Amino acid sequence: MGRTSDAREKILSAAQSLIELRGYSALGVAEICKAAGVPKGSFYYFFASKEALALAVLDEHWAGQQATWTRILNSAAEPLQRLRRLFEETEAGQLVGQQSCGTVSGCLFGNLTLEMSNQTEAVRARLQEIFDAQVGMVASVIAEALERKEVTVIDTREAARAVVAQLEGQVLFAKLYNNTHRLGPLWANCLALLGARPPREAVAGI
Amino acid sequence: MGRTSDAREKILSAAQSLIELRGYSALGVAEICKAAGVPKGSFYYFFASKEALALAVLDEHWAGQQATWTRILNSAAEPLQRLRRLFEETEAGQLVGQQSCGTVSGCLFGNLTLEMSNQTEAVRARLQEIFDAQVGMVASVIAEALERKEVTVIDTREAARAVVAQLEGQVLFAKLYNNTHRLGPLWANCLALLGARPPREAVAGI
Numbered sequence: 001m002g003r004t005s006d007a008r009e010k011i012l013s014a015a016q017s018l019i020e021l022r023g024y025s026a027l028g029v030a031e032i033c034k035a036a037g038v039p040k041g042s043f044y045y046f047f048a049s050k051e052a053l054a055l056a057v058l059d060e061h062w063a064g065q066q067a068t069w070t071r072i073l074n075s076a077a078e079p080l081q082r083l084r085r086l087f088e089e090t091e092a093g094q095l096v097g098q099q100s101c102g103t104v105s106g107c108l109f110g111n112l113t114l115e116m117s118n119q120t121e122a123v124r125a126r127l128q129e130i131f132d133a134q135v136g137m138v139a140s141v142i143a144e145a146l147e148r149k150e151v152t153v154i155d156t157r158e159a160a161r162a163v164v165a166q167l168e169g170q171v172l173f174a175k176l177y178n179n180t181h182r183l184g185p186l187w188a189n190c191l192a193l194l195g196a197r198p199p200r201e202a203v204a205g206i
Numbered sequence: 207m208g209r210t211s212d213a214r215e216k217i218l219s220a221a222q223s224l225i226e227l228r229g230y231s232a233l234g235v236a237e238i239c240k241a242a243g244v245p246k247g248s249f250y251y252f253f254a255s256k257e258a259l260a261l262a263v264l265d266e267h268w269a270g271q272q273a274t275w276t277r278i279l280n281s282a283a284e285p286l287q288r289l290r291r292l293f294e295e296t297e298a299g300q301l302v303g304q305q306s307c308g309t310v311s312g313c314l315f316g317n318l319t320l321e322m323s324n325q326t327e328a329v330r331a332r333l334q335e336i337f338d339a340q341v342g343m344v345a346s347v348i349a350e351a352l353e354r355k356e357v358t359v360i361d362t363r364e365a366a367r368a369v370v371a372q373l374e375g376q377v378l379f380a381k382l383y384n385n386t387h388r389l390g391p392l393w394a395n396c397l398a399l400l401g402a403r404p405p406r407e408a409v410a411g412i
Contacts, residue, residue, distance in 0.1 A: 023321050026231035103324045111320045113382045115229050118309045127382055161388075162395045165375025172374050173367065176319045176333055182367075189368045193398050 008046040010036040016057050020097075020105040023115050024054055051120055054112070058123070061108050062130050073137050079145040080196060083138070083163070087186040090167065095180045106175035110168045135160045142194060152195035162193045214252040216242040222263050226303075226311040229321050230260055257326055260318070264329070267314050268336050279343050285351040286402060289344070289369070293392040296373065301386045312381035316374045341366045348400060358401035368399045 014036035018027050029050060033040045047053040072085050098104045105111075109130055117124040139160035145151045153159035166189050174182040191197075220242035224233050235256060239246045253259040278291050304310045311317075315336055323330040345366035351357045359365035372395050380388040396402075 022325060023229070023231050025229050105324065106320060110378060113378055114312060114317045114320045117382050117384075118311065119228060124382065124384075131379070131382065158391055161376075161379065162372065162391060162398075165379060165395075166368065166372050167375070168378050169371025169373070169375035170367075172316060172319055172378075173337070173371060176323050176330065176337065178323075178330075185364055185368060189371075189399060192368075192401060193395060195398060 007036070007038045007042045010038055011043060011046060011053070012056055012060050015053055016061060016108070019054075019057060019112070020108060021101070024112060025115060025119075051122060054116070054120070054123055055126055058109070058112065058126050058130065062133075066133065069134070069137055073141050078150075079141045079148065080150055080191070080194075082141055083190055084187045086138075087167070087183065087190065090171070090186075091180050091183040094171070094174055094183065098178070098180060104175045104178050104180060107168060107171045110171060131164065134164050138163050145194070145196070150196055159194055163190050166190065166193065213242070213244045213248045216244055217249060217252060217259070218262055218266050221259055222267060222314070225260075225263060225318070226314060227307070230318060231321060231325075257328060260322070260326075260329055261332055264315070264318065264332050264336065268339075272339065275340070275343055279347050284356075285347045285354065286356055286397070286400075288347055289396055290393045292344075293373070293389065293396065296377070296392075297386050297389040300377070300380055300389065304384070304386060310381045310384050310386060313374060313377045316377060337370065340370050344369050351400070351402070356402055365400055369396050372396065372399065 011032060015027070015032050018032060018035060027050075029043050030040055032053070033043050043053075047056065068089065069086065072089060073082050075082055075085070077085065094104050094106070109127055112123065113127050113131075117127060135157060139156045142151060142153060142156045142159050142163075146153060146156060151159075167186060170183050170186055170189075174180050217238060221233070221238050224238060224241060233256075235249050236246055238259070239249050249259075253262065274295065275292065278295060279288050281288055281291070283291065300310050300312070315333055318329065319333050319337075323333060341363060345362045348357060348359060348362045348365050348369075352359060352362060357365075373392060376389055376392055376395075380386050
């Protein structure tokens, strides 16, 4: 982190925390700058608008998450085990968040999709790119599993959408019930969606 | 609608439309009253707070949706066909909304879960009751299908959570991509989640 970008990083970090706590619409630039500990003038030096900040928060968050997903989904493990690992790390990540701030914050992308996609087209487009990328990464793993005849899907991309939709839906419940155990059935549900032969313990988990 | 409750109904209706368009946090009481065409004093006659209004909006919306779900899920049709009908009516309902306001508004309960559940415990509790009721209704249908040996789930309530999570996840995508066709795969995905033998056309839909 270079010296010149310290203020920008502080603003981004404060904005992400505040957005996770309270959403985007209710936040003001003054509040973000106060939480970041930077003068309000700095904000408009780095960001043309609050919308520009939202886009930067999305990019920053996706850069981190994309690295995690790439590490997990491109690993040398068997394809379906990589998906299992993705769900386990998602649950662990939400638990860390809950332990640090008291509540499950859910998925920043899902949160901002429901809050903002009908309000700003730039944010909608960026969120579409992010979810397209997520679906593409999951679809590649499903395609590998299909080659190994471990799943029975016909359209790998549609199957990946179902898996990511299930993930978003269960994360929504984990947030609503403030309980990360809601993410426990993701693996068994994923196997069912993919028409995979579930291992014994996964069946018991349904 | 009694004369005395006209203003209350107008406020509720305006609030629901505005919340669907722009979320809850960014709304002010003055704006809601202006859209409803009622004096601001009326608001506090009917609602103790903006949070009380949010709860009333949830109750009103759930009353309507619960009636629809009950009609569909308690019908004389075969159990799995009732679930299919639920998905078809959900897609049709989102399409009507899109045609009237230009964008897919998604699920009010999902929207407010992600926006508000970590901010007000009263809203969180009400949304939990609503989703518990949805899951219970779907679980009853799954139990009927299980008795007929049409599905192979072990825990009907967990299976119902998976179905409702898939619904919420795909509605999120329908809103993000402003495209109700995103809801098309719900039926095939539901059959997969329930371990049902899918009809030929459902397989083709995956």
